Amino acid sequence: MAKTPLLIANWKMNLLPDEACLLVKRALELDLSRNLGLVFATPYPYLPLINSVLQSELHKPGKVGLAAQDISAHKSGAYTGEVSGEMLKAIGTEYVLIGHSERREYHNEDELLIKNKLIRAWEKQIITVLCVGETLELRNKSQHLEYIRNQIYESLVVAIEEFGALPAELVIAYEPIWAIGTGRSASSEEVQEVHGYIRQILLDRYPNLVFSILYGGSVNVDNATKLFSIRDVDGALVGGASLQIESMHGIIRSFVKSFAKA
Numbered sequence: 001m002a003k004t005p006l007l008i009a010n011w012k013m014n015l016l017p018d019e020a021c022l023l024v025k026r027a028l029e030l031d032l033s034r035n036l037g038l039v040f041a042t043p044y045p046y047l048p049l050i051n052s053v054l055q056s057e058l059h060k061p062g063k064v065g066l067a068a069q070d071i072s073a074h075k076s077g078a079y080t081g082e083v084s085g086e087m088l089k090a091i092g093t094e095y096v097l098i099g100h101s102e103r104r105e106y107h108n109e110d111e112l113l114i115k116n117k118l119i120r121a122w123e124k125q126i127i128t129v130l131c132v133g134e135t136l137e138l139r140n141k142s143q144h145l146e147y148i149r150n151q152i153y154e155s156l157v158v159a160i161e162e163f164g165a166l167p168a169e170l171v172i173a174y175e176p177i178w179a180i181g182t183g184r185s186a187s188s189e190e191v192q193e194v195h196g197y198i199r200q201i202l203l204d205r206y207p208n209l210v211f212s213i214l215y216g217g218s219v220n221v222d223n224a225t226k227l228f229s230i231r232d233v234d235g236a237l238v239g240g241a242s243l244q245i246e247s248m249h250g251i252i253r254s255f256v257k258s259f260a261k262a
């Protein structure tokens with residue numbers, strides 16, 4: 001099904017408000033193309049601020065979007081420090097990252113929790129960016145495909161069954177853990193193998209699902225064009241290189257060149 005190529009900047013826990021605003025304004029100096037999306041995954045406190053910057057750019061071609069980096073698995077109530085899907089939606093959030101490996105590792109997020117977060121987001125029509133990816137140990141043992149399949153089955157497939165419907169749109173981000181923040185991105189063959197596999201699993205099971213598959217893990221100005229040329233890559237989730245305007249500009253240019261349709 002039709003999918004929107006996406007470039008998502010994942011700032012993680014970086015930048016102060018002024019720096020964040022400036023980065024978005026400068027990034028939006030470049031023109032996108034009508035069929036493309038550029039999304040900023042900001043820390044929670046900046047969501048309204050960045051939303052107001054994005055609103056002033058809505059007249060331009062292409063889609064700019066606002067993403068949260070996490071969402072509560074609960075609807076509301078006594079959950080100190082958590083932010084609900086309803087709150088995110090109310091302040092204009094359109095996307096949410098779920099199951100990033102840093103949350104899996106540092107906050108012990110498991111597939112059950114991730115499944116619940118997916119459902120909470122879908123209930124509020126927030127587009128979910130489900131992050132999956134293997135450790136180096138699993139890759140060295142050639143168990144990466146099986147691991148990723150299990151991640152998808154135990155979170156996404158169970159979530160769809162429980163939700164009782166397909167989400168209107170879905171994004172999967174393949175982020176091999178050994179490539180995140182290490183400067184060592186996966187090779188074209190490694191990326192295509194996993195992306196092709198994920199596409200197959202999803203299409204076999206849900207022929208009507210509208211989804212895109214992004215690559216994440218040390219995407220930078222030098223490797224972006226090559227990564228975007230891989231058949232089953234529909235865009236990227238960029239961490240470190242999204243924090244500097246020079247590298248962000250370079251990656252946006254590659255993105256537009258690779259995916260723009262006249």
Ligand code: PGA
Pocket residue numbers: 010175179180181182216217218219237238239240241
């Ligand atoms: P990186 O991070 O681009 O710094 O490797 C990607 C991510 O964690 O989303």
